[in-house]
């Protein structure tokens with residue numbers, strides 16, 4: 164019998180499944196189910212419920228449950244050997260929260276396989292919808308909690324991050340303030356990850372140290388609920404939260420609902436889920452401290468493993484627990500491809516090859532020219548008023564502006580990741596813009612580090628499957644090594660390595676000082 168493990172990823176727009184054969188070191192099945200297309204009855208757009216207020220972004224927990232039924236039905240239909248799956252784990256979009264009443268526990272333990280999950284779960288919610296990570300309607304609550312915790316630095320030191328609108332604590336506070344009766348009727352608060360794990364386990368599941376750190380409620384060092392943060396958020400909160408636990412830890416046998424309905428093995432283990440970013444860290448094989456990846460997408464994110472818990476005094480970056488045991492960090496730059504596209508449009512450059520040709524006409528360091536491309540309000544550094552700033556850079560010089568945008572973004576990444584105190588030996592890059600060699604060369608030179616491309620399709624679900632394998636092995640008394648476990652699953656694309664140019668790297672070592680000064684000067688004016 165093959166040793167199969169299932170990883171599920173409940174993201175904003177879809178639910179994905181990845182099944183791995185551990186001994187063969189192979190992904191044997193993968194599938195995604197798009198919420199809007201597969202389940203139009205829930206009326207989401209890109210996984211979000213329409214709302215008149217542009218700051219409010221909610222989704223539906225019943226949609227996620229419906230998707231779970233559907234993905235299992237699909238696996239059964241596709242002939243996946245569901246009876247051979249030894250353990251299941253998963254990941255969820257971070258920060259989103261689900262509110263359950265006092266009927267939830269009983270209903271979860273008695274899920275009726277003759278009915279759908281949606282039919283079973285009707286009546287267990289104390290709040291019909293779930294605020295998700297895209298919501299930014301809690302600025303006031305962020306300020307209130309931050310103040311009670313002693314400011315930005317103290318909040319980050321205590322909980323791993325400054326308060327952010329999308330984080331669960333500020334969201335819970337808003338719910339408590341605006342819907343007091345519904346808050347009082349809430350017996351359990353779950354994250355997307357722990358809600359999904361609860362369905363599979365047939366009982367209220369713990370929240371893990373990775374996703375728990377995205378709440379502004381967990382003591383990042385002790386990995387337990389932080390009493391001060393709980394008190395600053397809402398009354399009686401501790402009694403509504405599940406225990407915290409390591410991701411992949413066994414919750415129990417999978418619920419009989421899934422055994423009877425889809426043919427899962429009754430001995431299969433249901434394990435604790437995590438957030439999608441922590442799971443991706445595993446899926447990409449970033450196990451050793453100092454291993455980092457950059458995702459160049461709509462926004463750019465810089466994330467990776469971290470040895471010590473090192474929080475950001477400026478409150479720009481986040482520290483989460485890593486499923487591999489230690490910590491991970493994540494920094495999100497909003498003006499990623501968004502800003503690169505804006506420059507391309509502004510100078511009417513037909514495509515990225517042409518853009519690269521123009522850039523090649525200039526030299527590393529751009530003669531000291533600096534651009535600050537904050538087309539949108541920026542997260543890192545915190546910029547509330549969008550604006551583009553140029554220093555010693557002629558707006559009419561097209562080639563210099565092409566180089567300036569790439570250099571600015573990579574210098575900003577280097578500058579704002581210094582607090583993490585990691586010196587990577589190599590950087591993995593993924594995402595839409597990661598096939599742009601000109602951009603990757605600037606990245607390698609600015610970071611003075613090898614850069615390798617890596618394919619990340621379903622990296623979170625793959626990480627979750629590996630987490631299931633780790634949890635299973637631990638439960639059977641073994642001490643599995645993460646490095647061994649992930650080996651062979653995610654490999655960089657062959658021939659994609661870009662080495663830093665030592666001369667250029669020296670230029671950037673100097674230019675970063677000027678870049679930092681320009682940032683300070685611009686921030687003072689807004």
Ligand code: XUL
Nearest residue numbers: 174175256257296439440
């Ligand atoms: C991380 C974050 C997003 C979501 C996306 O802090 O908000 O990356 O996890 O699913």
